[in-house]
Structure formats: structure tokens, C-alpha cells
Amino acid sequence: MPSKSKSKSPYKFSYTDAIQGKELYNYFGNRVLESRASSGRVVAVKVKPTEGFARSEADMMHYASQQPGILAPQVLGCYDVDPEITVTVSDLVEGDSLDNVWHTMTKEEQKSIKEQLKEQLRLFQQCTQPYIGRIKRQETRNFYDRIHFHFMGPFESEEEFDSWGLERVKSPIAKKIWARLLPGMRGAGEQKFVLTHGDLAARNIMVKDGKITGIVDWEYTGFFPEYMEYALATVIHDCPEDWWKPHLKEILEPCGYKRAKFTAAIKWRGW
CATH class of the missing domain: 3.90.1200 (Aminoglycoside 3'-phosphotransferase; Chain: A, domain 2)
Structure with missing residues (x-):
């Protein structure tokens, strides 16, 4: 089963930054939205059913983004926005x-x-x-x-x-x-x-x-x-x-x- 740890997040945003936005991608229900945080920063919001998500996915993408030269998006936050939906907020990749x-x-x-x-x-x-x-x-x-x-x-x-x-x-x-x-x-x-x-x-x-x-x-x-x-x-x-x-x-x-x-x-x- 996926980990549901509620330990303190190492990331920078609160769940209120994971708002609705322009849909960029929808693959079998896994959606990615372009959104804007309260700071004005343009971000990507990945929306997934909580049942099929492990926070370790966000941990790994965050790890990869910190390695020299690896082109992984920087993770800004990972939150349960309701009992059935989890969102991962990251930098929006251009292109x-x-x-x-x-x-x-x-x-x-x-x-x-x-x-x-x-x-x-x-x-x-x-x-x-x-x-x-x-x-x-x-x-x-x-x-x-x-x-x-x-x-x-x-x-x-x-x-x-x-x-x-x-x-x-x-x-x-x-x-x-x-x-x-x-x-x-x-x-x-x-x-x-x-x-x-x-x-x-x-x-x-x-x-x-x-x-x-x-x-x-x-x-x-x-x-x-x-x-x-x-x-x-x-x-x-x-x-x-x-x-x-x-x-x-x-x-x-x-x-x-x-x-x-x-x-x-x-x-x-x-x-």
C-alpha cells in the first residue's frame, strides 16, 4: 500500500496553491494543470487519485531535480486536497x-x-x-x-x-x-x-x-x-x-x- 505519512513537508507551498487551472494533459484520469500560485509563480499541478499515489514518487522527483544536470522538475509541494485526491505541485517545464x-x-x-x-x-x-x-x-x-x-x-x-x-x-x-x-x-x-x-x-x-x-x-x-x-x-x-x-x-x-x-x-x- 502507498505510504500515507503526514510528516512535515520539506517543500515550500501550502495546499491552497494547488488550485484549478488550464488542463495541459489528461492520461487515463491523471491530469496536469497549469496554474499560478499566490506568489505569482507559474506551476504544474498533477492531480491523481490518492489510492494510486505514493508520496515517495514526489520524493524521488525532488531528489532527481537536485542532482547536477538532471532535467527533472523541482517539486514544490505534495498535498491531499480531499480524502480521494492528491496533488503534486512542481515547476512548469517549458516546451x-x-x-x-x-x-x-x-x-x-x-x-x-x-x-x-x-x-x-x-x-x-x-x-x-x-x-x-x-x-x-x-x-x-x-x-x-x-x-x-x-x-x-x-x-x-x-x-x-x-x-x-x-x-x-x-x-x-x-x-x-x-x-x-x-x-x-x-x-x-x-x-x-x-x-x-x-x-x-x-x-x-x-x-x-x-x-x-x-x-x-x-x-x-x-x-x-x-x-x-x-x-x-x-x-x-x-x-x-x-x-x-x-x-x-x-x-x-x-x-x-x-x-x-x-x-x-x-x-x-x-x-
């Missing part, structure tokens, strides 16, 4: 989402965007933790369940994470096969898990004048093995942006055939 402008770009402009995204991923991988989860050892969104809002972790090791995943394999025969294969699929030596955005869809990449201005929607973020960004982009997400997947495969480091197959084996679409 257009990449899905709206990619096909108007020249080949050189597209190449530049991909290089910029590679640099963002390099910066992500410089941010590490010795466990799988979110900062302060908080749980992460269970992205293997595609239709429910469940959470998972934290996990102290890749072995523990794989063992949790193995329990999701329904076929007893397949479970035995994966139990033999998984030890050889894990990295050796000291384990460090890297900052992972988790949903690098083109709609979540903001651009202006040929430059990436921000990466938004950190719902699936956490610290994971390096393969996870690729696995999420190519196996987990049923992305309507099929045209974007080949470009992501060029940008991201492949996770390997066996790891992709195991990821697919524990994904559950609900049917």
Missing part, C-alpha cells in the same frame, strides 16, 4: 512534449535529441543506492501489474528482487527453469542500483528549440539494476507510441535476451 514535435524535426534535430537523452541516462546512472527501492528505502510502484495500483519492495539485493519476481511465475515448470537460470543472469561483485525514470515515453520528454527542457512523470521511478530502464521501455509498457520504441532501443543499453524474457514472464496485464 512541447516530444510526441507532438518529433515528426516535424529534421534528422539532425532528432539525432541531437537522442544524444541529449543519452546524456540524461548517463547522469541517472551516476546516482546509486545499495538497495532496490526509492530514497529512504521506500517501496516502489509495482509496474509488473498493469491494471492495479500495487507497490513492491524495498529489496536489499538483486537476488531478493529476483526471488520476489520468481514467485510471480505461474507455471511450476517455468519457475524451476528460471530458478536455475537467474543466478547466472545477475551481476557479480558489489551491487549498486541506479536511478531509473521508468517511463521514457516521448510524451514525458519536454523539448523547446531543439533542447530537452525536462523529463516529467516519475511515477515508475526508483533505484533498480541497470537493465531495468530498457526492460520497462521495451517489455513492460504497452506504449501507444510504437514509433518511439526503435529510437529508445538505440538510446538505452540492452538488458539481454534472458532478462527480457524473465521480465515478460512476470508481467501481468490482468487477463
